[in-house]
Each structure stands twice: as C-alpha cells, then as structure tokens.
Amino acid sequence: MMAGGMAAMYHYVPNMQVKWGHAWVGGLFVSTCFEVAKKLLTLYVSKVPTYSMVYGAFATVPILLVWIYVAWVIVLLGAVMTAYLPSLLSGVVKRPKSHGQQFQLALETLQQLERVRSTVAKGLTIAQISLLLRVDELQLDPVLETLLRAGLDRPIGRGPARRDRPPRAGGRPDTTLLAPLINGLLLSYEDPTRIYGKTAAGCL
Numbered sequence: 001m002m003a004g005g006m007a008a009m010y011h012y013v014p015n016m017q018v019k020w021g022h023a024w025v026g027g028l029f030v031s032t033c034f035e036v037a038k039k040l041l042t043l044y045v046s047k048v049p050t051y052s053m054v055y056g057a058f059a060t061v062p063i064l065l066v067w068i069y070v071a072w073v074i075v076l077l078g079a080v081m082t083a084y085l086p087s088l089l090s091g092v093v094k095r096p097k098s099h100g101q102q103f104q105l106a107l108e109t110l111q112q113l114e115r116v117r118s119t120v121a122k123g124l125t126i127a128q129i130s131l132l133l134r135v136d137e138l139q140l141d142p143v144l145e146t147l148l149r150a151g152l153d154r155p156i157g158r159g160p161a162r163r164d165r166p167p168r169a170g171g172r173p174d175t176t177l178l179a180p181l182i183n184g185l186l187l188s189y190e191d192p193t194r195i196y197g198k199t200a201a202g203c204l
Contacts, residue, residue, distance in 0.1 A: 026082035150180035
C-alpha cells in the first residue's frame with residue numbers, strides 16, 4: 001500500500017514525465033526504508049529511555065518530531081533515486097559545473113535539433129538529446145527553458161507533455177540573435193542588443 005502510494009506520488013507530482021517502473025523503484029525503496037526505520041526507532045526508544053527521563057509525560061513529542069524528520073528524509077531520498085534512475089540506467093553522466101558549461105550545452109542541443117530540422121521527426125525528445133549529448137536530463141531543463149525564451153527552441157506542449165512530444169528547432173540560427181542566449185546562460189548584460197548582432201549560426 002505504501003509503495004503504491006509513493007510510486008503514484010513520484011509519477012504524478014513532478015513537473016516531468018516519470019516512468020512507472022522508475023516510480024515503483026522509488027516507492028519500494030521508501031516502503032522498505034520505512035519498515036527498517038520503524039524497527040530501529042522502536043528498538044532505540046525501548047533500549048535508551050533518555051526521552052522519558054528528560055521529558056517525562058511529554059516524551060512522545062520529541063519522538064514524533066524525530067520520526068517526522070526521518071520519514072521526510074526517506075521520502076526525499078526516494079525522490080532523488082527516482083529522478084536519477086533514468087540517467088544511471090542509460091549510462092549518461094552529470095557534467096561538472098563550470099563557467100560556460102550551460103552555454104556549451106545549449107549550443108550542442110541546438111546542433112542536434114538543427115540536424116533533424118528537415119527530417120520527418122522534426123525534433124528530438126529530451127531523452128534522445130540526453131543520450132546524444134551524454135548528459136543528465138535534469139541539466140537539460142534550464143537550458144531548454146532559456147532556448148525557448150530566446151526563440152531557438154520550440155517545445156510542443158508544456159510540463160509532462162514535453163517529455164512525450166519532442167522539442168523542435170524554433171527560430172533559424174542564421175537570423176536569430178545570440179544575445180538572449182549569452183545573456184541567459186553565459187553573461188549578464190543589461191542591454192543584450194550590445195552583442196553586436198551576432199547570430200546563433202556563428203556558433204553552430
């Protein structure tokens with residue numbers, strides 16, 4: 001029951017598509033950890049009566065707070081496991097953060113989208129881009145949001161639908177200014193028009 005409830009939460013709550021198989025792994029992990037945590041907490045309370053000696057009749061209050069903390073940590077660990085499971089199974093890695101890393105990732109994403117612009121698919125799913133670039137899907141989300149605002153990425157649908165329907169190359173790289181992309185991912189310019197009118201095609 002608990003595993004099913006947690007799996008449903010991990011599947012429906014995130015603002016992204018989560019496969020049921022991955023959600024069930026997280027749910028089973030949480031339910032197993034809950035059972036282990038309950039037994040350990042019961043053993044600790046019975047063997048170490050410190051709370052009763054210090055708090056007396058109010059000993060249940062700190063014990064309840066400790067249990068809430070432990071339970072929430074387990075739920076968060078299950079969420080982290082569910083989120084990173086696709087990357088672990090596909091063999092992609094999370095790129096280390098460095099200056100200009102997101103900007104480089106954006107250009108690589110544009111290259112892949114431009115490559116399939118004239119094909120039948122006309123786009124790539126986030127999972128496909130992740131595999132092609134060998135990068136974690138979670139690192140692609142902020143990049144795709146910036147590309148969308150810059151007019152260089154046109155995802156079909158929002159939220160969970162973005163995982164099902166492929167983002168397409170939006171504006172043309174030879175006419176779309178690169179300034180918004182630089183301003184959003186690389187530098188912070190008060191006036192993006194001062195990037196001398198350079199277009200995205202110059203970096204592809």
